[in-house]
Amino acid sequence: xxxxxxxxxxxxxxxxxxxxxxxxxxxxxxxxxxxxxxxxxxxxxxxxxxxxxxxxxxxxxxxxxxxxxxxxxxxxxxxxxxxxxxxxxxxxxxxxxxxxxxxxxxxxxxxxxxxxxxxxxxxxxxxxxxxxxxxxxxxxxxxxxxxxxxxxxxxxxxxxxxxxxxxxxxxxxxxxxxxxxxxxxxxxxxxxxxxxxxxxxxxxxxxxxxxxxxxxxxxxxxxxxxxxxxxxxxxxxxxxxxxxxxxxxxxxxxxxxxxxxxxxxxxxxxxxxxxxxxxxxxxxxxxxxxxxxxxxxxxxxxxx
Amino acid sequence: xxxxxxxxxxxxxxxxxxxxxxxxxxxxxxxxxxxxxxxxxxxxxxxxxxxxxxxxxxxxxxxxxxxxxxxxxxxxxxxxxxxxxxxxxxxxxxxxxxxxxxxxxxxxxxxxxxxxxxxxxxxxxxxxxxxxxxxxxxxxxxxxxxxxxxxxxxxxxxxxxxxxxxxxxxxxxxxxxxxxxxxxxxxxxxxxxxxxxxxxxxxxxxxxxxxxxxxxxxxxxxxxxxxxxxxxxxxxxxxxxxxxxxxxxxxxxxxxxxxxxxxxxxxxxxxxxxxxxxxxxxxxxxxxxxxxxxxxxxxxxxxxxxxxxxxxxxxxxxxxxxxxxxxxxxxxxxxxxxxxxxxxxxxxxxxxxxxxxxxxxx
Numbered sequence: 001x002x003x004x005x006x007x008x009x010x011x012x013x014x015x016x017x018x019x020x021x022x023x024x025x026x027x028x029x030x031x032x033x034x035x036x037x038x039x040x041x042x043x044x045x046x047x048x049x050x051x052x053x054x055x056x057x058x059x060x061x062x063x064x065x066x067x068x069x070x071x072x073x074x075x076x077x078x079x080x081x082x083x084x085x086x087x088x089x090x091x092x093x094x095x096x097x098x099x100x101x102x103x104x105x106x107x108x109x110x111x112x113x114x115x116x117x118x119x120x121x122x123x124x125x126x127x128x129x130x131x132x133x134x135x136x137x138x139x140x141x142x143x144x145x146x147x148x149x150x151x152x153x154x155x156x157x158x159x160x161x162x163x164x165x166x167x168x169x170x171x172x173x174x175x176x177x178x179x180x181x182x183x184x185x186x187x188x189x190x191x192x193x194x195x196x197x198x199x200x201x202x203x204x205x206x207x208x209x210x211x212x213x214x215x216x217x218x219x220x221x222x223x224x225x226x227x228x229x230x231x232x233x234x235x236x237x238x239x240x241x242x243x244x245x246x247x248x249x250x251x252x253x254x255x256x257x258x259x260x261x262x263x264x265x266x267x268x269x270x271x272x273x274x275x276x277x278x279x280x281x282x283x284x285x286x287x288x289x290x291x292x293x294x295x296x297x298x299x300x301x302x303x304x
Numbered sequence: 305x306x307x308x309x310x311x312x313x314x315x316x317x318x319x320x321x322x323x324x325x326x327x328x329x330x331x332x333x334x335x336x337x338x339x340x341x342x343x344x345x346x347x348x349x350x351x352x353x354x355x356x357x358x359x360x361x362x363x364x365x366x367x368x369x370x371x372x373x374x375x376x377x378x379x380x381x382x383x384x385x386x387x388x389x390x391x392x393x394x395x396x397x398x399x400x401x402x403x404x405x406x407x408x409x410x411x412x413x414x415x416x417x418x419x420x421x422x423x424x425x426x427x428x429x430x431x432x433x434x435x436x437x438x439x440x441x442x443x444x445x446x447x448x449x450x451x452x453x454x455x456x457x458x459x460x461x462x463x464x465x466x467x468x469x470x471x472x473x474x475x476x477x478x479x480x481x482x483x484x485x486x487x488x489x490x491x492x493x494x495x496x497x498x499x500x501x502x503x504x505x506x507x508x509x510x511x512x513x514x515x516x517x518x519x520x521x522x523x524x525x526x527x528x529x530x531x532x533x534x535x536x537x538x539x540x541x542x543x544x545x546x547x548x549x550x551x552x553x554x555x556x557x558x559x560x561x562x563x564x565x566x567x568x569x570x571x572x573x574x575x576x577x578x579x580x581x582x583x584x585x586x587x588x589x590x591x592x593x594x595x596x597x598x599x600x601x602x603x604x605x606x607x608x609x610x611x612x613x614x615x616x617x618x619x620x621x622x623x624x625x626x627x628x629x630x631x632x633x634x635x636x637x638x639x640x641x642x643x644x645x646x647x648x649x650x651x652x653x654x655x656x657x658x659x660x661x662x663x664x665x666x
Contacts, residue, residue: 034451074638081307083649084641087390087451091588092641096634102627218459225452264467271456275442278453283446301309 013245015199019223022195029188030168030295034090037220038097039071043200045101068197076189113209152234168293232291309649327639353614373563375605378590380556393454395584396461397432401561404431409491416490432561433554440553444546484575493570502570516598
C-alpha cells in the first residue's frame with residue numbers, strides 16, 4: 001500500500017518538478033514567464049501526437065521539448081525584443097497554448113496512447129521496497145532529478161551561472177560589463193520552454209497515457225508557485241514538488257478508502273495548498289528578499 | 305539583420321488609436337492562413353467567422369449576449385491592470401458571483417417580489433467582490449503574489465459550483481440531473497428592445513460609461529493611473545497602494561460577480577456544473593484590446609464575442625473545429641501586445657554593418 005502511494009506521488013511530482021526547474025532558470029535571468037501552462041499543454045499534445053504517429057516515445061518527447069521551446073521563443077521575441085508586458089504576454093501564451101492544443105488534439109481524443117518504458121537500473125532496482133519505487137521508473141523521472149542537479153551546479157558553481165544571475169539581479173551592470181542581457185535571457189527562456197515541453201510530454205506519455213483536453217489542469221501554474229516556494233533555490237524545488245505531488249494524489253487514495261468527503265474538496269486541495277504555501281513563504285520577508293532576482297519582470301532596452 | 309527599438313520622444317497618439325486595429329488586421333490575416341492550412345477556403349471561412357454573425361437577427365442577439373459579460377468583466381479588469389494589480393481570477397469571481405446571486409432563487413424560491421432581482425444583483429456583486437478580496441488581502445497583508453492566488457481560486461470556485469449543483473443545490477424535481485431548480489419569473493432578468501438583448505446589456509453599457517467618466521474626470525481615476533505608472537510618485541501624493549489594491553480587486557470582482565449573476569438570471573435561468581465558456585479569461589483579452597479604456601472595451605467586447613459566435617458558425621457550416629475560436633483569441637492578444645510596442649517605440653531593421661558604421665561616426 002505504502003509503496004503504491006509513493007509511486008503515485010513520484011508520478012504526480014515529476015511534471016511540476018521539471019516545469020518548475022525550467023521556470024526557475026528563466027526567473028533567475030530576470031524573466032517572469034507566466035506561460036508555463038500553455039507551453040506544458042503544447043508539449044503534452046505534440047508529444048502525444050508525434051509518439052502516436054511515429055510509434056516512438058523518444059521522438060514524441062523530443063518533439064514535445066521542441067514545441068515548448070518554440071512557444072517560449074514566441075514569448076521571448078515579444079518580451080525581450082519588442083519589450084511587451086511580461087505578465088500579459090505570459091497570459092497570452094497560456095491562452096494560445098490551450099487553444100492550439102485543443103485544435104491539434106481533437107483528432108487524438110480517445111486514441112490509446114504510448115507509455116514510456118520503465119528503465120530498470122541494474123542491481124539497485126532489485127533492492128526490496130526501495131528498488132521498485134526509486135529505480136524502476138521511466139527515463140523522464142531520472143531526467144528530472146538530473147536536471148535539478150545540473151541547474152544547481154551550473155547556477156552556483158560555474159561562470160555561466162554567475163553571468164545568468166548577474167543579468168537577473170542587475171541588468172544594467174551586466175550590460176555595462178559587456179554581457180548581452182537579451183541573449184542570456186533568451187537562452188534562459190528557451191531552457192524554461194524546453195523543460196515545460198518535457199513536463200507536458202510526461203503528462204501525456206507517462207502520467208495518463210492519453211490526450212485529454214486541458215489535461216495539465218493548472219500544473220503549469222502550480223510549477224510557477226513552486227519557484228516562489230523554493231525561493232529560487234533548485235534543490236528546494238524537489239521538496240516542493242514532492243509535497244505538492246503528495247497533496248494531489250490524496251484524492252486518488254481517499255476514494256480507495258471511501259472517506260466521506262466531497263471529491264470536489266479533495267480535488268481543490270492542491271490549489272488551496274498552493275495558496276497557503278505562497279502565503280507562508282511570502283510572509284517571510286527575509287527568506288524571499290535574499291534570493292528573489294532583483295530585476296524579475298523588469299524590461300530591459302539596451303541604450304545604444 | 306536585427307530589430308532595434310528606438311524610443312519615441314513622446315507616445316504616439318496615432319499608434320495609441322491604431323495599434324489595436326493593426327492587431328485585429330494581423331489576426332484576421334493569421335486566421336486566414338490557419339483556415340487555408342487546415343484545408344478550407346480562407347475567404348469563405350473568414351466571411352462566415354467575422355461577418356455573417358452580424359447579418360442575422362439570431363446571431364446578432366447571440367453576439368450581444370456573449371459581449372455583455374465580456375465587457376463588464378473587462379471594465380473591472382482594466383481598473384486592476386491600470387493600477388498594476390494583476391487580477392487574472394475573474395473567471396472564479398464570475399462563478400462565485402453567480403452562486404451568491406442564486407441564493408434567493410435556489411434556496412428561497414417562494415421569495416418572489418419586486419425586490420428579488422435587485423437583491424440578487426447586489427448579492428452577486430458582493431459575492432464576486434468578496435472572492436476577489438481574498439488575493440487582494442493576501443497581497444496587502446502578506447505580500448503574496450496576486451497572480452497565482454487569484455488564478456488558484458478559479459479552480460476552487462469551479463469545484464464549489466460543481467459540488468453545489470451535484471449536491472445540496474440540485475433540483476429536487478430534476479431527475480438527479482446536476483442542475484439547480486429553474487429560476488422563477490421574478491428572478492429572471494427581462495428582455496428589452498423587442499427581445500434583442502437582456503436587460504443586462506444596457507446595465508453593462510451604463511456601468512462602462514460611468515467608469516469611463518470616473519477614470520477620465522475624477523480624483524479616483526487620477527489615483528488609479530498614477531499608482532499604475534509610478535507608485536512612488538503616488539505615494540508622495542498621499543495615495544495608498546494597499547488601499548488601491550483592495551479597491552481595484554473589489555471593483556473587478558464585484559463587476560465579474562454581477563456579470564455572473566446576470567448570466568444565470570438572464571440567460572441560463574438555472575445553475576449548471578459549468579456556467580461560463582471562459583468569459584473571465586477572454587475578458588483579459590478584451591481589456592487589453594480595449595487598451596484599458598472602458599469605452600473602447602465595449603467595442604473590444606463585441607470583437608471577442610464575435611469570435612465565439614463565428615467559431616460556432618464555421619463549425620456548423622464548414623466543419624472547422626470550433627477550437628479555432630480560442631486559437632484566434634490567443635493570437636489576437638499576442639498581436640495586441642506586440643503592436644502596443646509601436647506606441648512608445650519605433651521599430652527599425654538594421655544590418656550589423658550599418659549600425660557599426662553609425663557607431664564609428666559618433
